[in-house]
Amino acid sequence: MRGFKSFGHEKVTLPLSSGLTAIIGPNGCGKSNVVEALSFALGQASSRSLRASRFSDLIYHGEDGENGKKPAPFAKVSLYFENDDGALPIDSERIKITRKVKRDGKCTYRINGKRTTRQEIVELLSGEISEPAGHNFIMQGDIDNFIKISSTERREIIDDLAGVAEFDEKKSKTLKELEDVKSELRGERGRLDEIEQQLSELKKEREDALSYKKLHKDLLEKKGFLAHLRFKSHKKNLDRIRKEIKKRDRKVSELEERKQKIESKKSEYESRRSKIEELIEEKRNSEVFSRMYEARSRVETLQKELNSARSDFEELKSEIEKLREKLKKTAEKNRKRGPIKEIERLFKKFEKLHEKFDGLTGELISEEEGSQPEVILPKIKQIIDKLSSVVSGLDEYLQSILETREKFLGLIEDTGEMGEVGSELQRVKSDLTAAEARYSDVKERIQRLKKKIKNGKNLLQEAEKVAEDVRKSIDKHGKKLKQLEAKISDLESKSSNLRAKVRKLQDEKQDLKLKEATVETELKGAKDEKEKYKSVAGKPPETDPKVIEKRIRKIEGKIQKLKPVNERAIDKYEEVKERCESQRKHYEKIEEEKERIQEFIDEIDQRKTEVFMETFEEISRNFSEIFSELSPGGSGSLVLDNPERPFEGGLGIEVKPSGKKLRRAISLSGGERALTGVAFIFAIQRARPSSFYVLDEIDAHLDPENQKRVADMVKRSAEESQVIVVTFKDAMMSVGDRLFGVIMDESDISHIVSVDLENLD
Numbered sequence: 001m002r003g004f005k006s007f008g009h010e011k012v013t014l015p016l017s018s019g020l021t022a023i024i025g026p027n028g029c030g031k032s033n034v035v036e037a038l039s040f041a042l043g044q045a046s047s048r049s050l051r052a053s054r055f056s057d058l059i060y061h062g063e064d065g066e067n068g069k070k071p072a073p074f075a076k077v078s079l080y081f082e083n084d085d086g087a088l089p090i091d092s093e094r095i096k097i098t099r100k101v102k103r104d105g106k107c108t109y110r111i112n113g114k115r116t117t118r119q120e121i122v123e124l125l126s127g128e129i130s131e132p133a134g135h136n137f138i139m140q141g142d143i144d145n146f147i148k149i150s151s152t153e154r155r156e157i158i159d160d161l162a163g164v165a166e167f168d169e170k171k172s173k174t175l176k177e178l179e180d181v182k183s184e185l186r187g188e189r190g191r192l193d194e195i196e197q198q199l200s201e202l203k204k205e206r207e208d209a210l211s212y213k214k215l216h217k218d219l220l221e222k223k224g225f226l227a228h229l230r231f232k233s234h235k236k237n238l239d240r241i242r243k244e245i246k247k248r249d250r251k252v253s254e255l256e257e258r259k260q261k262i263e264s265k266k267s268e269y270e271s272r273r274s275k276i277e278e279l280i281e282e283k284r285n286s287e288v289f290s291r292m293y294e295a296r297s298r299v300e301t302l303q304k305e306l307n308s309a310r311s312d313f314e315e316l317k318s319e320i321e322k323l324r325e326k327l328k329k330t331a332e333k334n335r336k337r338g339p340i341k342e343i344e345r346l347f348k349k350f351e352k353l354h355e356k357f358d359g360l361t362g363e364l365i366s367e368e369e370g371s372q373p374e375v376i377l378p379k380i381k382q383i384i385d386k387l388s389s390v391v392s393g394l395d396e397y398l399q400s401i402l403e404t405r406e407k408f409l410g411l412i413e414d415t416g417e418m419g420e421v422g423s424e425l426q427r428v429k430s431d432l433t434a435a436e437a438r439y440s441d442v443k444e445r446i447q448r449l450k451k452k453i454k455n456g457k458n459l460l461q462e463a464e465k466v467a468e469d470v471r472k473s474i475d476k477h478g479k480k481l482k483q484l485e486a487k488i489s490d491l492e493s494k495s496s497n498l499r500a501k502v503r504k505l506q507d508e509k510q511d512l513k514l515k516e517a518t519v520e521t522e523l524k525g526a527k528d529e530k531e532k533y534k535s536v537a538g539k540p541p542e543t544d545p546k547v548i549e550k551r552i553r554k555i556e557g558k559i560q561k562l563k564p565v566n567e568r569a570i571d572k573y574e575e576v577k578e579r580c581e582s583q584r585k586h587y588e589k590i591e592e593e594k595e596r597i598q599e600f601i602d603e604i605d606q607r608k609t610e611v612f613m614e615t616f617e618e619i620s621r622n623f624s625e626i627f628s629e630l631s632p633g634g635s636g637s638l639v640l641d642n643p644e645r646p647f648e649g650g651l652g653i654e655v656k657p658s659g660k661k662l663r664r665a666i667s668l669s670g671g672e673r674a675l676t677g678v679a680f681i682f683a684i685q686r687a688r689p690s691s692f693y694v695l696d697e698i699d700a701h702l703d704p705e706n707q708k709r710v711a712d713m714v715k716r717s718a719e720e721s722q723v724i725v726v727t728f729k730d731a732m733m734s735v736g737d738r739l740f741g742v743i744m745d746e747s748d749i750s751h752i753v754s755v756d757l758e759n760l761d
Contacts, residue, residue, distance in 0.1 A: 003060045003072030004037050006030040008749040014740060015754075020718035022736030023726045030750030031726045031742045032140060035696050038724070039137060041077040041099045042125065043109075043118045049139070056105040069747055076100040087691075088124060097121055135161075135681060136690035143677035143698050147665045151641060151650020158651060161688055162615035167608035171601060178597045181590060188587045195580045202576055205569035211558075212565045219555045234523040241516045248509045252502055259498040266491040273484045276477050283474050295456070295463045302456050305449055312442045319438075323431055612646055615687065622683035623653075630679055630709045633658030638680075653680065674701035678710055685717075693717065696726040707731035 001012045007030065014021075014034065025031050036050045040058065047055045062071035078098040081088060088095055090111070098110040109116050111124070135157075146154065159165065620638040627636030634657045641649030653665035655676050665676045678698055685693065695714065699707045708731045715735040717723055725732055733739060741753040 001037050002074075002076045004040070004075040004077055005033040005058055005060065006744065006748060006750040007033065008060050008069060008747075009072055012750075012752055014752060015738075016722065016724060017736075017738035018722055019737040020715055020735060021722075021724045021738050021740065022733050023724065023740045023742060024728055024733060025742035026728075026744075029742045029744040032696055033750065034740070034742065035137075035139065035694050035724070035726055037077045038079070038694055039139075040075075040101075041079045041097060043099070043121050045118070054105055055101045055107060056103055058101055059103065063747060069749065074100055074102045090124070097124075135684045135688065136693045138681055138693075138695045138698055140696045140700075142696075143674055143681065144701070146677045146680050147653070147668075147673045151652050153650075154653075155640070155646070155649070155651035157684070158612060158616050158619060159647075161619070161684065162612045164608055164612055164647075167604050167611070171604045171608075174597055174601050174604065178594065178601065181594045181597060185587070185590050185594060188583070188590055192580070192583045192587050195576065195583050199573070199576045199580050202569055202573040205566050206573035208562055209565050209567050209570045212562045212567075213570075215555050215559050215562070219552060219559070231523075231527070234519065238516070238519045238523055241512055241519060245509055245512045245516065248505045248512070252505050252509075255498050255502050255505070259495055259502075262491050262495045262498070266488055266495070269484050269488050269491070273481060273488070276481045276484070280474055280477050280481070283470055283477075291463050291466060295459045298456055298459055302449075302452055305445075305452065309442065309445055309449055312438075312445065319431075326431075609646065616640065616646070616651075618687045619683045622686045623679055626682045626686070626713070627655060627676065627679040630675055630706065630713065631655075631657055634660075636676065636679060638683075670701050671703050671706065674699075675706050675710075678702075682713065689721065691721050693721055693723045694725075695723065697728070698725070699727055699729045699732055702729075704731065711735045 001007050001014075003009060004012075023031050023034050032051075036044075036058075040050060044050060047053065047057065050058060052058050059075040060069075060072040062069045076098060078096055081095040081097070082093070083090065083095050084093045092112060096110075096112050098113075099107060100110075101107045107118075109118055109121055111121065146157075616638070623638050624636055628634060634655065636653070636655035639652045639654055640646050641652060653676060654662055655665055655668065655672070656662040657668075657672055665673060668676060681698075699710050702710060707729050711729075711731040712735065714723060714725060714732065718737070725736070727733060738754060742750055743753065744750050
């Protein structure tokens with residue numbers, strides 16, 4: 001930074017940690033200015049979001065008087081991004097983004113020194129880092145605001161995350177298209193009605209002309225029928241035979257095509273069967289069992305460490321026994337045996353608990369031998385739970401023994417009766433001090449052992465879950481394999497039946513071919529007579545010449561009644577009909593377009609709701625998990641006012657803090673509201689993760705216990721993303737990888753001091 005707000009003229013550099021960076025300092029010293037500098041460089045478009053009425057107000061204003069600092073001519077902030085993994089689409093391992101504002105309020109942007117625009121910077125970082133207005137930037141007051149805003153405004157946050165605005169924009173454009181189409185449809189309807197009226201007037205004239213042409217044609221056909229009678233029988237028979245041949249050809253083709261499809265489907269099933277068999281074999285040879293054996297090896301290592309701790313306890317017990325004897329003798333001389341009796345009582349309890357420890361160790365060893373991993377793992381887990389409890393008891397009684405010893409020594413020193421036994425008591429005290437030092441070492445080993453026991457339990461749980469998933473997956477694919485084998489067998493049977501049918505049809509076709517050759521020879525003799533009536537087409541419906549002559553006279557009478565005939569009406573009608581059909585098709589096409597647009601609008605509404613509900617359910621699930629983690633024993637949920645029509649209602653938050661009733665978030669206490677707001681924003685961030693987070697005093701209103709939980713959650717987030725927090729709480733400071741302290745001197749200029757905690761224990 002240079003010249004930005006309270007940081008004065010000098011260049012100020014902040015080497016941020018790749019994990020968690022904490023910015024601390026008194027109120028009013030400029031902590032939030034660091035966050036605003038980040039937001040400014042990333043392209044914040046609103047000066048009011050940076051607590052300035054205009055962007056020129058971000059420039060250091062200086063002071064009046066001789067000792068005052070002169071105003072800076074500009075404010076400039078540069079961010080350096082490590083890009084060695086190529087996440088940002090620029091061919092550079094390090095990217096520098098700079099934003100500069102001058103006194104006239106104009107801003108300039110640069111990437112690696114090259115002039116650019118705000119939009120190009122936003123697009124460059126959009127895949128990794130949201131805009132400063134996104135939910136990975138949490139400014140002061142945002143947490144409480146999430147609770148105070150209306151339920152509709154809270155639901156609109158989900159709208160933004162789900163991209164609902166994009167659907168609304170599409171729908172708005174589509175509705176305009178629909179209105180345009182409806183307007184066009186009304187115009188086309190009028191034109192179509194006009195053409196249909198004209199077509200109706202031509203229809204009668206056309207029908208008369210067509211009737212005339214049909215009757216005239218029938219007359220010629222009937223006259224030609226007499227010449228065709230002899231030819232008809234042979235032709236009909238030949239046509240029938242040829243149809244039968246074609247019919248069988250089509251049937252054979254159909255059967256061959258069906259058979260080919262069956263063979264193709266069979267090959268597909270066989271290929272799927274092979275893939276499933278390979279997948280089952282792969283799962284059977286997966287690493288799940290090797291992981292189970294690794295868990296077992298871990299337990300064996302744990303056993304060795306337990307044995308080592310037990311040996312140390314045995315040595316300590318022997319030494320304490322000897323010291324107890326010495327203490328008894330010394331105490332008898334001074335008649336102060338009360339504390340010694342207490343030591344004896346505690347030590348007896350210590351010995352009984354130690355015997356139980358030995359028994360559980362032996363049980364653990366016996367369970368390990370000769371059992372299958374899927375059987376032994378749950379039993380080993382139960383024994384380890386018991387061992388953890390026993391080790392805690394050993395630790396407690398040993399501590400009580402040593403505390404009683406301290407009381408005893410203090411009593412002796414208070415009485416001043418050190419006489420002849422003084423030197424002896426001094427030696428005993430020295431020996432006990434040495435024993436206490438060894439006890440401290442043993443205690444540390446016991447604590448490490450507890451952690452290893454806990455890790456062993458987690459490893460066992462994971463191995464059990466993975467083993468169960470593998471078994472379920474193998475069973476599922478085994479069922480699919482049986483189904484495929486049944487389908488393949490059925491297809492083989494169908495294919496065999498089709499081959500038999502094809503052979504039968506081919507034999508029938510061969511017989512028909514022989515008959516066809518005979519009929520063709522007979523037809524050739526009748527063809528010469530038919531040539532005399534070449535201009536007459538058609539097949540006679542009757543074989544009696546008298547019946548045909550009677551029909552000829554009847555047709556001639558009908559023709560006389562129709563005259564005169566407007567034969568042009570036929571062509572005119574077809575012309576108008578073609579126009580009408582074209583107009584109708586055009587109208588129907590527009591109608592179909594209207595239906596498609598309406599269907600698209602319905603699809604937009606449906607998809608908009610689906611996308612919203614997917615986003616809501618993910619954030620709701622995250623919120624419930626995170627709230628339960630931040631408030632052990634409590635529960636929380638996000639509730640839609642109108643689940644059936646979510647955009648007609650708002651989004652409420654209901655929580656039940658531990659030991660309290662279920663309430664709406666707005667009715668909670670200040671600390672509970674703050675915790676609920678943190679859970680809500682963390683749920684959003686988990687649903688839309690970013691590689692970079694900025695959190696400004698999100699723990700300001702939390703009590704110490706909740707501050708610790710929130711700090712732990714932020715620390716876990718910092719393992720995957722870079723996080724910057726502004727805080728004045730010890731819990732958050734304690735988990736930071738690097739601390740920046742912000743102080744302000746007498747000239748109201750902010751300064752930075754830093755502490756790197758990443759390499760400290």
